[in-house]
Amino acid sequence: MKTILFIIQKEFKQIFRNKGMLPIIFVLPLLQLVILSNAATFEVKNIKFSYIDNDNTSFSRALIDKFEASTYFKVLDKFESQKTAKQAMLKGDVDVVLEIPNHFEKDLITNKKTNLLVAINAIDGAAAGVENVYINQIVQQFNKNVIVDLKKSMVITPSTNTELLKTIDSIPLFWYNKTLNYKTFMVPGILVLLVTMISLFLSGMNIVREKEIGTLEQINVTPIKKYQFIVGKLFPFWVIGFGLLTIGLILGKLIFNVPMVGSIALIYFYTAIYLLVLLGMGFFISNFTDTQQQAMFIAWFFVVIFILMSGLFTPIESMPEWAQFLTEFNPIRYFVEVMRMVMLKGASFTDILPQFVKTTVYALVMNSLAVWSYRKTS
Amino acid sequence: MNNQNVIEAQKLTKKFGDFTAVNAISFKVKKGEIFGFLGANGAGKTTAMKMLIGISKPTSGEAKVVDYDVYTQPELIKNNIGYMSQKFALYDDLTVRENITFFGGIYGLKRSEIKQKAEALINELGLHEVAADLVGSLPLGWKQKIAFSVALLHEPKIIFLDEPTGGVDPITRRQFWEMIYKTAHEGTTVFVTTHYMDEAEYCDRVSIMVNGKIKALDSPTELKKQFQVASMNDVFLKLARG
Numbered sequence: 137m138k139t140i141l142f143i144i145q146k147e148f149k150q151i152f153r154n155k156g157m158l159p160i161i162f163v164l165p166l167l168q169l170v171i172l173s174n175a176a177t178f179e180v181k182n183i184k185f186s187y188i189d190n191d192n193t194s195f196s197r198a199l200i201d202k203f204e205a206s207t208y209f210k211v212l213d214k215f216e217s218q219k220t221a222k223q224a225m226l227k228g229d230v231d232v233v234l235e236i237p238n239h240f241e242k243d244l245i246t247n248k249k250t251n252l253l254v255a256i257n258a259i260d261g262a263a264a265g266v267e268n269v270y271i272n273q274i275v276q277q278f279n280k281n282v283i284v285d286l287k288k289s290m291v292i293t294p295s296t297n298t299e300l301l302k303t304i305d306s307i308p309l310f311w312y313n314k315t316l317n318y319k320t321f322m323v324p325g326i327l328v329l330l331v332t333m334i335s336l337f338l339s340g341m342n343i344v345r346e347k348e349i350g351t352l353e354q355i356n357v358t359p360i361k362k363y364q365f366i367v368g369k370l371f372p373f374w375v376i377g378f379g380l381l382t383i384g385l386i387l388g389k390l391i392f393n394v395p396m397v398g399s400i401a402l403i404y405f406y407t408a409i410y411l412l413v414l415l416g417m418g419f420f421i422s423n424f425t426d427t428q429q430q431a432m433f434i435a436w437f438f439v440v441i442f443i444l445m446s447g448l449f450t451p452i453e454s455m456p457e458w459a460q461f462l463t464e465f466n467p468i469r470y471f472v473e474v475m476r477m478v479m480l481k482g483a484s485f486t487d488i489l490p491q492f493v494k495t496t497v498y499a500l501v502m503n504s505l506a507v508w509s510y511r512k513t514s
Numbered sequence: 515m516n517n518q519n520v521i522e523a524q525k526l527t528k529k530f531g532d533f534t535a536v537n538a539i540s541f542k543v544k545k546g547e548i549f550g551f552l553g554a555n556g557a558g559k560t561t562a563m564k565m566l567i568g569i570s571k572p573t574s575g576e577a578k579v580v581d582y583d584v585y586t587q588p589e590l591i592k593n594n595i596g597y598m599s600q601k602f603a604l605y606d607d608l609t610v611r612e613n614i615t616f617f618g619g620i621y622g623l624k625r626s627e628i629k630q631k632a633e634a635l636i637n638e639l640g641l642h643e644v645a646a647d648l649v650g651s652l653p654l655g656w657k658q659k660i661a662f663s664v665a666l667l668h669e670p671k672i673i674f675l676d677e678p679t680g681g682v683d684p685i686t687r688r689q690f691w692e693m694i695y696k697t698a699h700e701g702t703t704v705f706v707t708t709h710y711m712d713e714a715e716y717c718d719r720v721s722i723m724v725n726g727k728i729k730a731l732d733s734p735t736e737l738k739k740q741f742q743v744a745s746m747n748d749v750f751l752k753l754a755r756g
Contacts, residue, residue, distance in 0.1 A: 142619025150607050350601035356569045357597040359589050360620045513588050514570050 143368025165330035185209040195241035324475035327384040339418030397482035416502030526575035537726035550717030596665035600677040606650030621668035655686030711747040
């Protein structure tokens with residue numbers, strides 16, 4: 137125990153003495169939190185919208201006015217023909233083209249029914265889907281009797297003609313995030329990212345660094361026990377992980393006003409175990425690498441996969457089945473789930489028990505591997 | 515093991531794949547002597563030393579260091595030896611005093627003990643002015659002397675020095691050897707590798723390694739007689755050229 141304290145003391149001194157490292161540890165992640173939380177959003181805004189008006193009546197103009205009034209659409213000059221519209225879309229000058237047919241007004245009045253043709257640039261399928269919903273909402277507001285014929289251009293998709301709900305009015309009620317504030321959803325997740333990346337990179341590179349400068353050999357000729365060295369080395373980064381989490385939570389509250397419905401203590405308790413997974417992983421990586429560069433590349437490789445498959449940016453439910461299975465081995469996935477569950481839904485310990493158990497097993501495995509692969513004698 | 519011997523190696527061998535870095539070397543080191551371990555670059559000196567200090571497992575052969583077996587008791591060996599590598603191994607970003615505290619600590623010394631030893635060490639080396647400076651800011655010669663003293667903090671029975679005077683000026687080398695003499699005089703066995711042949715003259719006995727094998731082992735005087743030359747430098751050249 138005494139020996140471990142000597143190592144911890146030394147590590148903290150080195151960390152806080154390193155003028156290049158401190159900003160990397162604390163300032164950069166927080167900048168990321170502020171920037172990413174504001175920028176990474178699925179809200180689709182500033183949609184370049186244009187139209188072909190074959191009707192030219194007060195009805196058709198009223199419909200276009202509806203689009204102009206919407207904050208999501210930026211209405212450009214109208215097109216005279218389908219041909220010019222098509223060219224503009226090819227060039228990417230326009231995202232959505234609405235074609236109002238001849239006799240639009242007449243049909244609405246006499247037949248109580250008419251069709252509209254909408255072409256959407258669907259290269260970004262997710263954005264196109266969102267745009268489609270917006271358009272339908274506006275058109276329905278205008279007149280419930282208009283049927284929108286959707287034509288997604290650029291990619292051929294099976295017909296997704298939206299059947300009009302003529303008689304049923306639905307009133308959505310959003311739970312847990314009533315205003316559908318995207319940041320409320322993103323901030324806990326991005327906080328996970330920061331804590332993860334910094335702890336993994338720091339622990340992974342720290343031990344390799346001692347290899348590079350030759351001090352690890354000096355340590356290996358001392359009678360120090362493996363566990364003493366590993367605990368002493370990793371403990372400071374465990375503390376730094378908590379520091380980051382704390383600052384991140386405070387900023388999330390101050391800047392983004394992210395709610396904390398559940399128990400903060402539960403978040404810290406879970407994080408304590410989660411950090412062990414990362415630190416063990418970092419140590420494991422550094423046992424198999426000789427330079428900080430190698431360690432960084434390997435850590436980066438895993439972090440990218442973990443992040444993209446964590447459900448942070450894309451829902452796990454929409455991944456192919458094999459990928460969903462792989463996410464079972466992704467520690468970030470569990471942390472993201474726990475953060476969102478506890479912060480936004482007020483989940484209790486029993487609610488997060490599955491994630492907790494899996495993370496604990498993961499931590500045990502990673503740290504056993506770390507201890508096993510660290511050799512004082514080669 | 516004979517009480518007089520602190521290191522006994524029998525046909526100690528280390529292979530890396532097809533390459534035999536150390537080829538069945540056998541030798542004994544007596545208690546309290548300065549044992550010079552000579553050889554050209556790449557002759558296998560460092561590899562042999564790493565087996566003796568318990569950080570590299572031999573491929574075959576036997577060795578005992580301070581009565582402990584290198585295969586089965588490397589951690590006990592480590593308790594009883596000090597080591598200073600050719601790659602300078604104090605922490606540049608810690609002060610002199612902090613380095614002493616850290617290494618004293620991981621050898622299990624008490625804080626009060628460390629404090630006392632640190633004072634003694636700083637006095638002896640005349641480091642009062644720089645004791646609170648980062649080691650990285652000191653000249654190499656000073657660093658080597660501090661590293662040597664730090665390796666002796668826990669009062670080891672044997673100290674292993676791997677090319678300790680590489681890259682330092684002649685005056686510092688001289689001072690360094692005075693420290694080595696003093697250490698040996700106090701009863702600590704010194705096992706030192708070097709390729710400075712003038713330093714070989716200071717050793718009680720030297721072994722000369724060529725291509726993984728020990729080609730000669732005796733006192734410098736005997737070796738010079740045996741090869742009928744005037745200096746260790748000539749002994750070395752004769753051996754190394756085959």
